[in-house]
Amino acid sequence: MTTTATEHLLTAEGITVRFGGLTALDDVDLRVRPGGVTGLIGPNGAGKTTLFNVLSGVLRPTSGTITWKGAPPSNRRTHHLARAGIARTFQGLNLFPLMTVLDNVAVGADRLARGGPLSLLTGLGRHHRDERELRERAMAALERFGVADTAYRLPGTLPYGVQKQVALARACVGDPELLLLDEPAGGLSGGQIGDLAAQIRELGRDMAVVLVEHHMDLVMEVCDHIVVLNFGRVISTGTPDEVRADPEVTRAYLGTTDDGNE
Numbered sequence: 430m431t432t433t434a435t436e437h438l439l440t441a442e443g444i445t446v447r448f449g450g451l452t453a454l455d456d457v458d459l460r461v462r463p464g465g466v467t468g469l470i471g472p473n474g475a476g477k478t479t480l481f482n483v484l485s486g487v488l489r490p491t492s493g494t495i496t497w498k499g500a501p502p503s504n505r506r507t508h509h510l511a512r513a514g515i516a517r518t519f520q521g522l523n524l525f526p527l528m529t530v531l532d533n534v535a536v537g538a539d540r541l542a543r544g545g546p547l548s549l550l551t552g553l554g555r556h557h558r559d560e561r562e563l564r565e566r567a568m569a570a571l572e573r574f575g576v577a578d579t580a581y582r583l584p585g586t587l588p589y590g591v592q593k594q595v596a597l598a599r600a601c602v603g604d605p606e607l608l609l610l611d612e613p614a615g616g617l618s619g620g621q622i623g624d625l626a627a628q629i630r631e632l633g634r635d636m637a638v639v640l641v642e643h644h645m646d647l648v649m650e651v652c653d654h655i656v657v658l659n660f661g662r663v664i665s666t667g668t669p670d671e672v673r674a675d676p677e678v679t680r681a682y683l684g685t686t687d688d689g690n691e
């Protein structure tokens with residue numbers, strides 16, 4: 430474990446985000462320990478992606494504080510957080526359509542590079558040796574996720590499930606300490622979701638994972654701890670069994686979705 434000053438890798442306290450008159454997050458606390466899988470669930474519009482945007486530095490909260498390894502992050506801009514060891518996947522894919530799979534993943538390794546963010550794209554400030562190292566790392570990540578044979582293809586030519594694996598490889602290529610996964614099972618078949626569950630458990634042995642998902646079977650299977658959001662507020666926290674048994678959680682899902690998700 431790399432944390433010495435604190436048992437928590439990341440803490441978010443009192444996070445509030447307002448978009449005009451809409452309060453997307455209302456005084457939310459989240460604590461993430463090194464290693465393990467934390468579930469972040471809740472009905473559509475609950476604020477899950479907004480919280481990821483805050484944690485990954487894309488969005489500055491209206492109020493609240495973030496600490497990373499016991500101290501405020503020195504610079505909240507995204508690529509600095511990535512260098513500090515926070516990586517994410519996006520709801521959907523967010524792969525660059527005109528770059529090969531290999532280059533898409535190499536971009537994710539930028540935190541390890543000397544040339545600065547996105548210098549792989551611009552070609553500025555990077556040595557050929559760095560580029561070669563990045564591509565070697567990217568290839569190793571593609572191998573880890575079983576999609577190395579797609580390295581020189583464009584993402585859009587691949588099946589959705591394969592693209593999801595590429596997105597995972599891109600997030601993991603920089604060896605993050607915290608990995609934020611936003612609906613990794615979205616659009617996958619039942620069998621693919623089973624494989625994903627095993628992958629997420631495996632990832633949770635190397636790094637802390639925060640998982641946003643609507644597939645409750647997956648969440649209940651892989652998470653050590655779950656935080657439930659509804660209308661921007663934390664309404665329940667606990668083990669999968671505790672959260673499943675919480676009537677407040679059932680109410681939230683039944684109140685806002687047609688099928689209740691369970």
Ligand SMILES: Nc1ncnc2c1ncn2[C@@H]1O[C@H](COP(=O)(O)OP(=O)(O)OP(=O)(O)O)[C@@H](O)[C@H]1O
Pocket residue numbers: 448451453471472473474475476477478479480520
């Ligand atoms: N940039 C924005 N501007 C205005 N409102 C926003 C913005 N981003 C999100 N919202 C609103 O904030 C609320 C929370 O949205 P968010 O995307 O975080 O929900 P979510 O829990 O990720 O939902 P889903 O499960 O559908 O992905 C929603 O009401 C959404 O419409």
Ligand SMILES: [Mg+2]
Pocket residue numbers: 477478479520
């Ligand atoms: Mg979302």
